[in-house]
Amino acid sequence: MALERGIPDFWIWLLGNAERFNILNPTTWGFLLGAVVICLLLLVIAPFICFLVASLQYGPSEAFYYVARALFSAVTEDLPRFSPRRTWAIARLAIQEAIRNRVLVGFGVFVLLLLFAGLFLDVNNNNPTRVYLSVVLWSTNLLVILMALFLSAFSIPNDIKNRTIYTVVTKPVRASEIVLGRIVGFATVGTAMLVFMGVVSYFFVSRSLDHGHQVEADTVKEEYEKAPEGQPAPAQRKLLRISGETTFDRHHRHTFELGPDGKGKTNVVQGHWHEVQRTAEGKYIVGPPQGHLIAKAPHYGKLVIYDRDGKVTKGINVGNEWEYRGYIAGGTPGVQTKAAAVWTFSGITPENYPPDKYPSGLPLELTLRVFRSFKGQIERGVLGEMVIRNPNPEARGLASGPILFESKEFVTDSRTIPWKLNSERGGEAGRGELDLMKDLVHEGQIEVAIRCVDPAQYFGVAEPDVYLRPGDASFEMNFFKSYLSIWLQMLLVTAFGVMFSTFLSGPVALLASLSAIVLGFFGSDVRAVTLGVLYGGEAQGAQYGGGPIESFIRIIMQNNVMTEMEINSILSTIIKVLDGGLMCTLYAATYVLPDYTQFDTAGFVADGYNIFGALVAEQLLMGLVYFTAVTITAYFFLKTREVAA
Amino acid sequence: MTTQLEQPPAARPVPSASDVIIETRNLTKVYRDFWGRQKVRALNALDLQIRRGEIFGLLGPNGSGKSTTIKLLLGLLFPTGGQALVFGKEATEVTKNERIGYLPEESYLYKFLNAEETLDFYGRLFDMSAEVRKRRTDELIEMVGLNWARRRQLREYSKGMTRRIGLAQALINNPDLILLDEPTSGLDPIGTREMKDLILKLRDQGKTILMSSHLLPDVQDVCDRIAILHQGELKELGRVDELLTVQDVTQVRARGLSKAAEEEIRAVIARHQGELLAVENPTLSLEELFLNIVRDSEARPGRRAGQN
Numbered sequence: 001m002a003l004e005r006g007i008p009d010f011w012i013w014l015l016g017n018a019e020r021f022n023i024l025n026p027t028t029w030g031f032l033l034g035a036v037v038i039c040l041l042l043l044v045i046a047p048f049i050c051f052l053v054a055s056l057q058y059g060p061s062e063a064f065y066y067v068a069r070a071l072f073s074a075v076t077e078d079l080p081r082f083s084p085r086r087t088w089a090i091a092r093l094a095i096q097e098a099i100r101n102r103v104l105v106g107f108g109v110f111v112l113l114l115l116f117a118g119l120f121l122d123v124n125n126n127n128p129t130r131v132y133l134s135v136v137l138w139s140t141n142l143l144v145i146l147m148a149l150f151l152s153a154f155s156i157p158n159d160i161k162n163r164t165i166y167t168v169v170t171k172p173v174r175a176s177e178i179v180l181g182r183i184v185g186f187a188t189v190g191t192a193m194l195v196f197m198g199v200v201s202y203f204f205v206s207r208s209l210d211h212g213h214q215v216e217a218d219t220v221k222e223e224y225e226k227a228p229e230g231q232p233a234p235a236q237r238k239l240l241r242i243s244g245e246t247t248f249d250r251h252h253r254h255t256f257e258l259g260p261d262g263k264g265k266t267n268v269v270q271g272h273w274h275e276v277q278r279t280a281e282g283k284y285i286v287g288p289p290q291g292h293l294i295a296k297a298p299h300y301g302k303l304v305i306y307d308r309d310g311k312v313t314k315g316i317n318v319g320n321e322w323e324y325r326g327y328i329a330g331g332t333p334g335v336q337t338k339a340a341a342v343w344t345f346s347g348i349t350p351e352n353y354p355p356d357k358y359p360s361g362l363p364l365e366l367t368l369r370v371f372r373s374f375k376g377q378i379e380r381g382v383l384g385e386m387v388i389r390n391p392n393p394e395a396r397g398l399a400s401g402p403i404l405f406e407s408k409e410f411v412t413d414s415r416t417i418p419w420k421l422n423s424e425r426g427g428e429a430g431r432g433e434l435d436l437m438k439d440l441v442h443e444g445q446i447e448v449a450i451r452c453v454d455p456a457q458y459f460g461v462a463e464p465d466v467y468l469r470p471g472d473a474s475f476e477m478n479f480f481k482s483y484l485s486i487w488l489q490m491l492l493v494t495a496f497g498v499m500f501s502t503f504l505s506g507p508v509a510l511l512a513s514l515s516a517i518v519l520g521f522f523g524s525d526v527r528a529v530t531l532g533v534l535y536g537g538e539a540q541g542a543q544y545g546g547g548p549i550e551s552f553i554r555i556i557m558q559n560n561v562m563t564e565m566e567i568n569s570i571l572s573t574i575i576k577v578l579d580g581g582l583m584c585t586l587y588a589a590t591y592v593l594p595d596y597t598q599f600d601t602a603g604f605v606a607d608g609y610n611i612f613g614a615l616v617a618e619q620l621l622m623g624l625v626y627f628t629a630v631t632i633t634a635y636f637f638l639k640t641r642e643v644a645a
Numbered sequence: 646m647t648t649q650l651e652q653p654p655a656a657r658p659v660p661s662a663s664d665v666i667i668e669t670r671n672l673t674k675v676y677r678d679f680w681g682r683q684k685v686r687a688l689n690a691l692d693l694q695i696r697r698g699e700i701f702g703l704l705g706p707n708g709s710g711k712s713t714t715i716k717l718l719l720g721l722l723f724p725t726g727g728q729a730l731v732f733g734k735e736a737t738e739v740t741k742n743e744r745i746g747y748l749p750e751e752s753y754l755y756k757f758l759n760a761e762e763t764l765d766f767y768g769r770l771f772d773m774s775a776e777v778r779k780r781r782t783d784e785l786i787e788m789v790g791l792n793w794a795r796r797r798q799l800r801e802y803s804k805g806m807t808r809r810i811g812l813a814q815a816l817i818n819n820p821d822l823i824l825l826d827e828p829t830s831g832l833d834p835i836g837t838r839e840m841k842d843l844i845l846k847l848r849d850q851g852k853t854i855l856m857s858s859h860l861l862p863d864v865q866d867v868c869d870r871i872a873i874l875h876q877g878e879l880k881e882l883g884r885v886d887e888l889l890t891v892q893d894v895t896q897v898r899a900r901g902l903s904k905a906a907e908e909e910i911r912a913v914i915a916r917h918q919g920e921l922l923a924v925e926n927p928t929l930s931l932e933e934l935f936l937n938i939v940r941d942s943e944a945r946p947g948r949r950a951g952q953n
Contacts, residue, residue, distance in 0.1 A: 073738070077739065078739075083772050085772050086772060088769070089766055093758075096762075101757070162753060163749065164753045164755055166719075166721060167747070167749060167814060170719050170745065171767060171770035171818075172739055172740065172742040172743045172772070173739070642722050643721055644722050
């Protein structure tokens with residue numbers, strides 16, 4: 001299961017979780033509050049800093065006049081006179097520049113990479129689909145971001161260096177049009193490249209994974225109806241089933257089973273299966289691979305974990321695990337443990353799950369983590385039991401009998417919960433049998449409780465680990481959504497690059513945008529480090545040896561990180577204050593910069609999960625807010641600088 | 646360059662004293678280094694008025710502040726002190742650019758575009774419609790004589806050709822005010838002549854032209870008024886013909902006179918009678934004037950125009 005984060009909820013993401021909210025800890029803020037704060041910073045603090053800088057040169061009254069005029073003319077002049085045609089002219093120029101400066105080499109690199117992909121990809125992997133999809137998505141992402149970075153960071157500095165900007169800004173062009181035009185131009189180049197790469201990737205993946213098998217004639221076994229004992233076999237025996245093996249192609253072979261009508265499927269190997277058909281002439285036709293390019297659209301439930309005393313808990317921590325995954329312990333022999341993971345699924349109605357569409361029952365998939373405290377029988381999975389319960393507290397005890405299962409780490413177990421369940425207590429359907437819809441569903445809700453049965457073994461559970469799988473979404477659509485997130489990243493990188501290039505020289509702007517990406521990507525790690533430095537020894541995850549300046553001095557002077565610095569105390573205090581300032585800035589920056597991990601969706605596609613609609617919505621909103629804020633900032637930077645230096 | 650735009654000299658509007666196009670008041674520019682320390686005072690308290698319909702020349706040796714003045718007037722630089730007004734607006738305002746054409750020192754154009762694309766691009770920046778852009782592009786390429794090279798990328802252009810396309814882009818919007826930074830640099834004598842003719846022709850169409858140059862003959866030929874800058878200071882300002890006239894000297898030239906006749910003429914002149922062939926003030930060449938000013942300025946730093 002790829003999903004190593006909680007199931008996103010758009011409104012909680014946007015507005016924040018009211019219970020955890022703490023004004024001093026921006027991690028608990030929703031995106032909306034964060035965005036408002038960033039905009040306030042932009043609108044109030046940025047002009048104030050401009051004012052301070054300008055007053056050094058011109059004195060306060062002149063400086064106030066400058067800043068006020070810049071702000072005033074932004075609204076009265078630049079906004080109403082904004083011209084799409086001029087913006088598009090600049091954008092076109094950026095596109096022509098990119099093309100004629102042979103930026104499309106990046107695309108060539110990509111095609112070359114795919115041509116030789118066969119040489120380095122692990123074709124023997126038991127999930128080649130994931131390997132192929134990860135490779136194309138990651139390489140696309142990397143190349144497009146690098147291209148956006150280089151194009152955008154060098155654009156305006158090059159214009160200033162070649163002084164071509166003289167002939168542009170002496171035309172009635174607004175700074176806003178230059179900034180936006182540049183961004184739009186580079187984004188267009190990036191979009192075109194992304195579209196090409198996407199199409200090439202899609203065909204590369206589907207062509208590479210496409211293969212066929214033959215049937216090994218020697219292995220085919222036909223099974224006929226046995227004649228009743230003591231009677232001679234009739235001339236025309238009834239064919240029950242055919243089984244056999246396919247040829248060994250592409251590092252794998254399948255076994256298959258056909259029904260009496262001569263149609264059937266192979267087993268699933270390397271994440272796919274084939275249709276097999278026997279023709280009237282007795283030949284076998286093996287169809288193309290199926291089931292590997294999918295986008296599962298799970299129906300998730302809410303998870304509550306109970307400890308062995310039946311209390312709600314976060315689960316047992318067995319070591320280096322993600323915060324959101326907890327473990328439940330298996331029972332002690334002879335003692336019924338209360339430790340269980342209970343998922344509550346809503347929306348279980350006959351309309352959503354009509355029995356004629358799901359004739360055998362509710363489709364359920366589980367991929368539990370397994371933690372063994374002793375080796376046990378390593379060939380066998382860890383045993384668990386699943387109980388389907390009615391969530392209504394008044395219908396206490398209305399539950400199915402335990403359904404036993406074996407869980408192996410990383411293996412997805414697909415099963416069907418039948419509509420009629422065995423139970424000690426009877427229900428509507430009569431004694432000893434429960435009707436799932438009538439007896440166990442309460443107001444559209446149903447509970448699935450999972451226990452670990454093997455003593456002293458553990459199951460790791462997280463909310464997305466168990467889900468109903470009513471149907472699949474379109475793989476192509478999912479692939480497109482993944483490209484949309486790459487596109488949004490590209491757009492943000494371009495906007496940041498252009499913003500930095502409005503006041504920095506090319507290489508410095510490149511470095512700055514790269515730092516912004518790295519800081520955005522590793523925001524939470526960096527934040528932990530800064531807090532560790534700021535709070536020193538007391539905090540969890542404390543960083544010893546101080547901030548950058550202090551640790552540099554310690555390295556030079558070969559000081560132990562645990563002892564006091566061997567310099568005079570005033571100097572040491574000054575260094576600590578400077579370091580503290582740097583750490584605070586870094587800490588603030590991790591919140592201001594976009595969190596690029598939010599845009600990482602390659603795992604979803606590679607593992608065959610549909611990208612959440614909520615995640616797409618979050619990405620779009622984040623993209624829009626950052627794009628707007630960065631563009632406006634870039635506009636003010638360009639407007640208030642002298643282009644002739 | 647063809648001469649299709651020529652108009653009879655009679656149509657030439659007289660420079661009017663009231664119509665001030667460019668005005669600088671106490672305009673000062675100090676370049677600072679990264680730490681805010683003063684590096685160089687490129688322009689010091691410049692007061693200028695340029696009126697509608699005149700050709701104004703900014704003259705000075707390299708590094709005298711000519712380009713700085715033009716960049717300040719275009720809003721490419723922000724003044725350290727004083728004001729630069731173009732069409733009565735602050736030079737940093739973008740709207741003034743609607744009526745301005747600018748030919749930079751070297752034509753800073755996008756080398757990967759060809760002539761047509763270049764003019765089309767700058768036309769778009771003036772928000773011109775497609776037909777207008779097409780018409781202007783054709784007219785201007787014809788005017789600067791680059792029809793034969795209109796589809797070649799500018800990176801293949803010679804310096805003279807780049808100059809011409811640079812001029813064409815400066816005129817794309819049919820501007821009222823044209824700022825030419827070193828318009829004749831890099832041009833051969835024929836190109837120089839054509840450029841000067843064109844400048845005069847533009848003036849005859851009623852446009853105001855501000856040009857900077859250190860090539861004195863060019864300035865002498867075309868400019869109505871000049872300002873001489875040296876080390877950021879305005880040293881001389883006035884009409885070219887007045888500046889070049891030595892006011893306190895009269896020159897009389899005649900032919901075929903005997904000694905006696907000469908004597909007599911002296912007498913006649915003394916009595917304000919007789920036929921004079923020529924009585925005039927000797928003129929300096931601009932070169933002499935320029936060198937005088939530079940020499941004088943170096944000898945007596947701090948002297949400004951109008952204080953003798």
